[in-house]
Amino acid sequence: MRVVLALVGLALLGYGAVLAWEFAASRTVNAVEGAAWFVGGPLVHDGLVAPAVGLAGLALTRLVPGPWRTPVAVGAVLTAVLTLLAIPLLWHPFLVVTNPGLHDRDYGAGLAVALGVVWLAVAVAGVIRFQKAHR
Amino acid sequence: MNARLARLIDKVQPREEDFRAPAHDEKVTARLGLWLGIAFLLCFLTGLLSHAVQKPPAWFVWPASPVNLYRITQGVHVLSGIAAIPLLLAKLWSVYPKLFARPLIRSLPHALERLSILVLSGAAFFELATGLFNVAQNYLWGFYFPSAHYAVAWLAAGAVLLHVAVKLPVIRRGLTRLDTPEPPGHGLSRRGFLRTTYLAAGAAVVATAGATVPLLRDVSPLSWRSRGPQGLPVNRTAGAARVTDAALDPSWRLEIGATRLSLAELEALPQHTADLPIACVEGWSQTATWTGVPIADLLRLAGAGTDRPVRVTSLERRGAYRTSILPATHTHGTLLALRLNGERLTLDHGFPCRVIAPSRPGVLQTKWVHRLEVL
Numbered sequence: 001m002r003v004v005l006a007l008v009g010l011a012l013l014g015y016g017a018v019l020a021w022e023f024a025a026s027r028t029v030n031a032v033e034g035a036a037w038f039v040g041g042p043l044v045h046d047g048l049v050a051p052a053v054g055l056a057g058l059a060l061t062r063l064v065p066g067p068w069r070t071p072v073a074v075g076a077v078l079t080a081v082l083t084l085l086a087i088p089l090l091w092h093p094f095l096v097v098t099n100p101g102l103h104d105r106d107y108g109a110g111l112a113v114a115l116g117v118v119w120l121a122v123a124v125a126g127v128i129r130f131q132k133a134h135r
Numbered sequence: 136m137n138a139r140l141a142r143l144i145d146k147v148q149p150r151e152e153d154f155r156a157p158a159h160d161e162k163v164t165a166r167l168g169l170w171l172g173i174a175f176l177l178c179f180l181t182g183l184l185s186h187a188v189q190k191p192p193a194w195f196v197w198p199a200s201p202v203n204l205y206r207i208t209q210g211v212h213v214l215s216g217i218a219a220i221p222l223l224l225a226k227l228w229s230v231y232p233k234l235f236a237r238p239l240i241r242s243l244p245h246a247l248e249r250l251s252i253l254v255l256s257g258a259a260f261f262e263l264a265t266g267l268f269n270v271a272q273n274y275l276w277g278f279y280f281p282s283a284h285y286a287v288a289w290l291a292a293g294a295v296l297l298h299v300a301v302k303l304p305v306i307r308r309g310l311t312r313l314d315t316p317e318p319p320g321h322g323l324s325r326r327g328f329l330r331t332t333y334l335a336a337g338a339a340v341v342a343t344a345g346a347t348v349p350l351l352r353d354v355s356p357l358s359w360r361s362r363g364p365q366g367l368p369v370n371r372t373a374g375a376a377r378v379t380d381a382a383l384d385p386s387w388r389l390e391i392g393a394t395r396l397s398l399a400e401l402e403a404l405p406q407h408t409a410d411l412p413i414a415c416v417e418g419w420s421q422t423a424t425w426t427g428v429p430i431a432d433l434l435r436l437a438g439a440g441t442d443r444p445v446r447v448t449s450l451e452r453r454g455a456y457r458t459s460i461l462p463a464t465h466t467h468g469t470l471l472a473l474r475l476n477g478e479r480l481t482l483d484h485g486f487p488c489r490v491i492a493p494s495r496p497g498v499l500q501t502k503w504v505h506r507l508e509v510l
Contacts (some may be wrong), residue, residue, distance in 0.1 A: 002300045002301075002303050005297075005299055005301075005303070006296070006300035006301070007298035009293045009294070010293065010297060012288060012289050012293030013254070013293030013294060013297065014293070015289050015293070016258075016286060016287065016288070016291075016292070016293055017288035017290065019282075019285065019286035020286045020287065020290060022253050023282050023286050027278070029277040029278055030278045032284075033277055033278050034278055037261050037265060037283075038257045038260075038261050039257060040260070041259070041260020041264060042253060042256040042257050042260060045224075045227060045256070045260065045459030046231075046234060048441075049224075050227065050228060050231050053228055054149075054154075054231075057156070057322055061321035069322065070323060070327060070396055071146055073322060073323055073327075073331065074331050077221075077332075077334075077335050078335055078338055079336070081220065081224075081335045081338065082357070085220070085267070085339055085343060085357050086357050088267055088268045088270075088273045089359060092271075092272065092273045093275070094184070094273075094275065095354070096271075096272055096273055096274075097272060097375060099369050099370055099371065099372065100363050100364050100368065100372070100483060101361055101362060101363020101364065101367065101369055102272065102359060102361075102363070102368045102369070102370065102419070103272060103273075103359045103360070104361055105361045107356070107358075108358060110357060111356060112356065113356055114342060114356045114357070116274075128328075
């Protein structure tokens with residue numbers, strides 16, 4: 001089972017490597033920018049995102065009182081994920097083509113409303129937990 | 136100096152055993168890996184399907200019904216990718232301590248395994264990040280997205296399989312019961328971390344799925360589409376395609392072999408009305424009511440058979456989607472549409488006429504049609 005999985009995996013990797021090589025060899029921009037995007041993910045994540053998550057988690061356990069900790073942690077995670085999804089819609093350093101009906105909503109307001117709902121739920125859950133703990 | 140720097144780095148960097156939160160438990164890792172694996176599998180298979188529909192190999196047949204089939208497979212493609220974003224981040228946080236395991240490399244197999252993890256992580260981030268920016272039509276790169284996204288998908292699939300093969304004993308162990316006692320912690324428990332991740336994946340899907348799920352259209356705040364003119368978004372305007380003058384030219388005629396039809400002649404032919412979706416490769420979709428002449432009627436009118444593929448050519452002079460080939464399976468269900476939701480097509484929607492076929496990617500629903508050729 002494991003050997004079969006590993007061999008199929010290696011075969012797919014090999015096919016992907018051939019396709020990636022053809023892609024990279026056809027134009028300089030493909031090779032340079034393709035490699036940057038490929039290496040960029042792990043570098044940015046392991047070097048910046050994950051340490052920031054760790055420090056935020058550490059701060060949360062030190063600063064936020066017990067009953068509030070879980071709701072605030074959940075709220076922080078949802079805030080991070082929703083903000084991440086909004087980035088491509090809110091931040092476009094290069095010209096984005098105008099297509100009526102596509103990426104033309106007010107995403108700043110949409111994100112604000114979504115985060116408002118999240119933190120309202122955090123507040124409600126926090127108050128309930130706090131009262132339970134002090135009864 | 137170098138020795139001092141090395142000592143400093145050694146002093147400030149964490150060690151594997153410094154990470155004591157329940158999130159790093161292998162039971163958590165295995166569960167997140169399972170869900171991430173399912174999301175990646177769905178994404179990979181639907182991606183291959185979409186690739187095959189657009190560049191069909193000789194053996195590939197894509198059915199014309201149900202008419203919403205491509206809409207669903209491509210919606211699953213984009214939404215499983217969206218769900219994979221929080222799952223991937225949680226999975227990587229779960230195994231982050233292993234990055235600091237020392238010695239860095241124990242043996243040749245260990246070195247190869249770490250390398251395969253780097254390929255897995257690189258390919259996973261590449262696919263999710265380029266996919267997310269691509270659906271927003273926010274092109275932060277100079278390369279051709281479909282080729283890159285397709286090649287790296289195979290790297291990701293291979294690296295995932297290899298990773299599963301290597302970790303299978305750990306996965307089996309990790310997927311045993313979750314309710315064994317865990318040391319009291321200060322933050323989220325194992326179950327709490329998992330539930331938070333699932334909630335985040337669900338929230339990510341709901342926040343974006345309005346692009347394709349009608350019920351969520353006005354709910355999803357981060358859907359990359361709104362309603363658009365005539366109730367349908369436009370993915371390429373007549374201005375961007377540089378066809379405005381040619382499309383408005385009164386001497387425009389539809390060419391089918393030697394037959395030439397003016398717009399008035401097309402409008403005088405028996406009209407059919409059908410509800411068919413536009414389903415974009417970028418994941419948004421929308422059903423609309425189309426009225427026009429069935430392609431099969433036009434082929435018969437021109438004295439051609441209806442059991443051969445048809446090449447559709449646009450007024451566009453250049454561009455990757457200037458022509459499309461309508462497979463023989465689709466000639467009967469396809470309209471050459473003149474009207475959209477009860478009104479004459481606007482210029483941006485393909486005036487004077489456009490192709491609307493069942494269950495096909497939006498980029499192949501050629502607008503500003505100029506010529507039909509039976510192949």
